[in-house]
């Protein structure tokens with residue numbers, strides 16, 4: 001579904017991603033783990049077209065999307081939940097979700113989005129800035145789903161969220177995958193969440209993928225060592 005090959009990304013003269021390659025299958029959930037500053041957000045932003053790459057390719061179902069602008073990638077089926085959620089705080093919950101509809105062509109927010117996140121239905125008239133962190137995270141995911149994506153990218157969705165809600169989020173993401181047949185790429189520092197949610201775990205260290213293993217065979221101790229400072 002998604003193929004990243006030999007991706008190089010630089011900020012000015014300083015190269016931060018040094019040739020990353022990985023693929024994500026249809027229906028697969030891949031967790032990208034790595035400590036602070038290792039390049040997770042840079043990778044997400046580059047896949048989304050917010051940052052340019054200096055070399056390499058990004059393909060969606062075989063089609064090179066690396067030259068497309070972000071909004072064009074959204075229309076092709078890539079959706080993005082940024083680190084820090086970035087909901088529109090002065091807009092209502094409903095208005096936030098509706099910003100995703102321009103890509104799908106739907107006139108109103110599909111019911112199944114509110115079924116996934118009942119709290120958003122309850123609070124649909126409230127300003128997004130007044131929601132809790134966990135509720136804002138659900139809103140950011142709902143907004144991304146409103147674009148009807150084939151690939152959902154989430155950048156550290158568990159950041160600043162309590163453990164019980166993190167477990168619930170893992171269940172919700174698996175449900176989204178099961179019901180919609182999505183591919184999901186989620187960057188993460190919490191190993192227990194990655195173990196709950198992912199079919200495959202990658203580790204990023206200093207802009208390179210140093211580990212890539214299926215969940216079922218995962219050497220947890222080794223991954224934990226990469227994550228400890």
Ligand SMILES: Nc1ncnc2c1ncn2[C@@H]1O[C@H](COP(=O)(O)OP(=O)(O)OP(=O)(O)O)[C@@H](O)[C@H]1O
Pocket residue numbers: 011016034035036037038039040041042043083156
């Ligand atoms: N706008 C920028 N200009 C220059 N360097 C940057 C910029 N953004 C990030 N970097 C550098 O790129 C490297 C990777 O940063 P990135 O934000 O991708 O890491 P991360 O894995 O997402 O970290 P975190 O877990 O803290 O979110 C870091 O060394 C960072 O300092």
Ligand SMILES: [Mg+2]
Pocket residue numbers: 040041042083155156
């Ligand atoms: Mg980051």
